[in-house]
Amino acid sequence: MIKPTPNPPLADDVSPYEFPDSKKLNDAADRALDHYLKPLNLKSPAPRKPSTMFFVSPDMKDEDLLAHACESLASASVMTSDFAGYLEGPHRHTAMAIQQIVMLAELAVNRMLDNVEVPKALPRS
Template sequence: MIKPTPNPPELDDTTPYEFPGSKRFHEAAERALDHYLKPNALTLRFHKPSTMFQIAPDQDNESLLAHACESLASASIMTSDIAAYVDNPQRHTILAIQQIIMLAELAVNRVLDNVEMARSASHN
């Protein structure tokens, strides 16, 4: 029996540059994307972060951790609620995000427990 294709099949030498101007077009597109998506060093040097939402420097660690824990718990509930309303591919992604949030919440809770244990040990 004669096979219509060689064994192993020949590799196809296709390239995204099927005509002479396409490589230049691709390079121009890359430059345009870099211009808009990759900030240059000069831009980064003069970038001043917004101070609109700032945490007061005198906040104690326990309060910050408690707030972070509450925020993570809220985010976990919100992702769970959203996951109930979307179809499978997006649901799996949202539930994976929820799992990451829950793991972060567990870590923050552990730190809060450690802070509480250290404080009770120092009072004894």
């Protein structure tokens, strides 16, 4: 048995602006979606102003900075190793792992320090 069904009405172009306030609502929805979905960095970020509590002078030589970093890492390695002596079990393993990472960083800084060319002294006249 064939059941007659009415044909659906022809689809008219549906506009989101059927009602007088619908354009305002659509604009508000677009602004809200843009606010949450568009990337935030469309504008250039504000320039970063570093804290001046701890300040490294910009005229410091690379060799001096590397030497200081090497000494700081050596101190951190010794302190972590000493601290690990007071711990047991997994906490000791964690402290020793931290000490090893610091030691590897110290080796990298030492290698960089070895690669820094020391400026030759000017000949005395």
